């Protein structure tokens with residue numbers, strides 16, 4: 243009989259992130275906060291970045307309540323200088339970085355024949371350029387310092403695969419590009435031992451989608467239409483994402499890279 247390995251005796255050890263350091267962009271947002279609290283609860287250290295100082299401070303307070311260690315920087319990854327400043331904040335405080343969660347992003351809907359180019363570019367910049375810049379800054383540090391085992395987690399969406407919902411030429415295009423970036427970087431960086439994956443959620447309750455939970459007619463109609471397409475019969479809550487996030491950010495996923503992980507109640511199965 244084969245020997246029973248340590249990991250098969252203790253499978254949870256593969257999810258151990260105690261003492262590891264993670265940068266999280268969009269940390270003021272719903273997914274960013276969820277990742278920050280999950281990682282802190284698991285004993286990791288977090289560097290939280292976002293544009294909204296007050297909301298960032300609230301998340302930092304929550305991390306501290308959980309006994310976690312964190313540092314904050316009030317910055318979005320708009321430029322390479324921003325991305326490098328976010329990295330430098332983590333390095334100054336903790337001396338290293340083990341993982342990167344890019345949870346900053348947004349949407350501005352509009353029909354293509356009416357939408358100004360600037361709005362489309364703003365969505366692409368937040369959802370694609372920001373990912374590229376953060377990955378570039380952190381990945382360069384890992385490669386230059388010969389640090390293997392780095393984890394990159396980006397936020398895609400089922401919209402990267404589904405055209406459904408008109409008025410989303412910016413958002414869907416940006417998420418399709420995120421999927422492609424995930425795959426290309428995963429193959430480019432495999433030799434450095436860096437994994438790159440994305441989570442692609444369906445509609446989750448968050449600040450971004452708060453309008454779908456409002457009393458507005460368009461919000462109610464959009465939520466009902468989204469719900470009708472989910473086999474599991476409900477929309478997502480941030481907790482539904484955290485198992486996948488922890489998997490992709492821990493050694494448990496060391497042989498998983500370049501994947502778009504759908505957490506969507508079965509939407510893309512149908």
Ligand SMILES: NC(=O)c1ccc[n+]([C@@H]2O[C@H](COP(=O)([O-])OP(=O)(O)OC[C@H]3O[C@@H](n4cnc5c(N)ncnc54)[C@H](OP(=O)(O)O)[C@@H]3O)[C@@H](O)[C@H]2O)c1
Pocket residue numbers: 268269270271272273274292293294295297317318319345346347348364367368369372397398399400442443444445446447448449450451
């Ligand atoms: N919620 C969903 O249903 C859903 C579904 C699929 C995918 N996603 C994706 O998941 C990620 C996180 O979404 P979420 O639901 O957590 O949204 P959220 O609560 O709105 O958080 C996103 C954060 O991104 C930052 N942000 C906003 N506009 C930005 C811009 N122009 N440039 C850079 N950062 C900006 C905001 O922080 P500051 O304003 O403080 O900088 C915000 O807190 C996004 O990429 C989103 O597309 C969400």
